[in-house]
Amino acid sequence: MPRIGESTPGFDEPLGLLRACHRRIAERLDLLERLASYVVVHGSDESASAAARRVLDYFDRAAAHHHEDEEEDLFPMLRKTRGRAGWDDRLPDALDQLAREHPLLGSHWAKLRPVLIAITRGQWVREFRCDDLLRAYRSHMSLEEELVFPLADRLLTDAELQRLGSSMQRRRGLDAKADAGSRNREDSAEGASVPAVGDLQEGQSVRNPGRTGGGVTSGPSRS
Ligand SMILES: [Fe+2]
Numbered sequence: 001m002p003r004i005g006e007s008t009p010g011f012d013e014p015l016g017l018l019r020a021c022h023r024r025i026a027e028r029l030d031l032l033e034r035l036a037s038y039v040v041v042h043g044s045d046e047s048a049s050a051a052a053r054r055v056l057d058y059f060d061r062a063a064a065h066h067h068e069d070e071e072e073d074l075f076p077m078l079r080k081t082r083g084r085a086g087w088d089d090r091l092p093d094a095l096d097q098l099a100r101e102h103p104l105l106g107s108h109w110a111k112l113r114p115v116l117i118a119i120t121r122g123q124w125v126r127e128f129r130c131d132d133l134l135r136a137y138r139s140h141m142s143l144e145e146e147l148v149f150p151l152a153d154r155l156l157t158d159a160e161l162q163r164l165g166s167s168m169q170r171r172r173g174l175d176a177k178a179d180a181g182s183r184n185r186e187d188s189a190e191g192a193s194v195p196a197v198g199d200l201q202e203g204q205s206v207r208n209p210g211r212t213g214g215g216v217t218s219g220p221s222r223s
Helices: 016-040 046-079 090-120 131-155 160-172 176-182 185-193
Strands: none
Touching: 016 046, 016 090, 016 131, 016 160, 046 090, 046 160, 090 131, 090 160
């Protein structure tokens, strides 16, 4: 599974880019899950603050763009493919469900956001519950990855994929002529700009944060 900092597809491969965005979201969800366990023991220390900022940076910006990519471009495009070779009758209901879930994900996020902001400020938080967000996001992305993206691979024409990629690029305020520079900027920039997160770095567990070296066990894989 590609990790942060590794190359991801450009806007000329919009479905690859959407899948890459899912990997980033999954990584942030895993980090969030570890953070929730961590603050119970350690409070809002420096590592917790850095991890909270990393989650905030991603969901405030890149994840919001991702929802728009789907709702404003991919889903409407797919609805128009009825009758093409490879069409699946489950698709319209799945798209309706996914579109309904986006605002729900937004409301889960809105509830959690002030808690993360408090952690970035080093404040003690009374309650940190992220189970609803984790469950909702993971199930939402599963439906997209198992049904919608494979159908998009089959159903969309080259011209439609090009239109999808251009729209995603415009949404991020990136110039199509500067594709080489814009490639993966959103993901790599947010990965590089945040501080190191110590015990809460992705791929590590917080179960035994006081130990270093081999003492930190691997976190759950979402590949
Ligand atoms: Fe998605």
